[in-house]
Amino acid sequence: MKRYEVYRNMRKRAVIFGLPLSLFALMMVSILASLLIIIFSFSFGIIIGLMVFNGSLYVALTRIAKSPQMFQVGNPFPKIISNKRNSGFDYE
Numbered sequence: 001m002k003r004y005e006v007y008r009n010m011r012k013r014a015v016i017f018g019l020p021l022s023l024f025a026l027m028m029v030s031i032l033a034s035l036l037i038i039i040f041s042f043s044f045g046i047i048i049g050l051m052v053f054n055g056s057l058y059v060a061l062t063r064i065a066k067s068p069q070m071f072q073v074g075n076p077f078p079k080i081i082s083n084k085r086n087s088g089f090d091y092e
Contacts, residue, residue: 023061
């Protein structure tokens with residue numbers, strides 16, 4: 001009888017080919033654009049160049065997906081955590 005593992009990572013983000021959905025969509029747009037370029041300007045140099053570009057884009061996007069803190073600009077946590085309602089007025 002076969003044994004199946006319980007899938008416990010339900011709260012993690014959906015991943016396709018090692019990329020989150022937004023980065024995967026960016027990769028697919030790049031591939032579709034390169035296919036259009038290949039169809040309308042057929043030359044061997046362009047085909048090789050676009051294959052190298054798409055490959056390097058995939059490698060770059062997988063590295064970005066593995067370490068998202070590279071592009072984090074601000075502090076993710078607020079200075080003060082409070083339950084008081086924020087009125088928008090600054091009294092200082």
